[in-house]
Amino acid sequence: AWDNELPQHEVEVPAFQIDPHKVTNGQYVDYIHATGAEPSHFWKRIDGQWYWRGMFELTPLPLDSPVYVTQEQATAFARWRGARVPTEAEWHRAAFGTPSGEERLYPWGDEPPDASRGNFGFANWDPVPAGSYPEGDSAWGVHDLIGNGWEWTSTPFSGFDGFQPMASYPNYSADFFDGQHFVLKGASPATSPELIRRSFRNWFRGNYPYVYATFRCAA
Structure with missing residues (x-):
């Protein structure tokens, strides 16, 4: 484990609700039309149509795939919805928790x-439609917690x-404890299965567009 994953600890998580799916491009299009908000940095508009800047080519925007946005854009969308972005502890509970109170190694179980x-392990370079992997659902029926962004x-x-x-790399994490970076959880299409574990934490700057950030x- 990296230093930012330790030490092991417990967090009390009050009751909450969480969407079963990641927010899709189609939902974000509706939000843009309703509010005039800025589009995803990975979109391009040509002759009135939205296109997706994929890894290798420009394609018509896949409306049922997860949208890539900054943390600031995610927060604004959630506020418009009358909701919010979940905390790290809430996300962890939705992914690995169970009604019995036990935790799983992965959302689907211990396998x-x-x-x-x-959608991880370079099976695809780009996201696929939300909910494409029901065998990866959590105990609560939440989809795509591992993979697809x-x-x-x-x-x-x-x-x-x-x-x-870490003694060998003391600034690996600490250089980013600046209040400007936010925790991301889960996995992307380009995440190796060896990195998929409950404790793994990614982090990006909140106002910067990163590929694979859903x-x-x-x-």
Whole structure:
């Protein structure tokens, strides 16, 4: 584990609701039309039509695939919806928790990741339609928690209580404990299965567009 994943600890998570799917391009188009908000940085408008800047080519915007946005854009969309971006702890609970209170190693159970569980491991370069991997659903029926894009949380990236930097690379995490970077959880199409674990934390700057950065809403 990296230093920012430690030490092991418990978090009390009050009751909350979370969307079963990541927010899609189609939902974000509706939001843009309703509010005049800026589009995703990975879209391009040509002759009145939206196109997707894929890894290798420009294609018609896939309306049922997850939208890639900044954390600021995700927060604004959620606010418009009357919702919010989930905290890191809420996302963890939705992914690995169960009604019995036990935790799973993965959303679907304790079996290791394989191609039936999600869009990761370079099976695809780009996202696929939301909900394409029902065998990867969590105990609560939440889709795509592992794969198809990292997911923004509202939690600023910082060390847990008792954080100890790695002796071999002390600035690996600590340089980004600046209040400007936010935790992302899950996995992207380009995430190796070896990196998929409950404790893994990614982080991006909140106002910068990163490929593979998706989100869902909570309340």
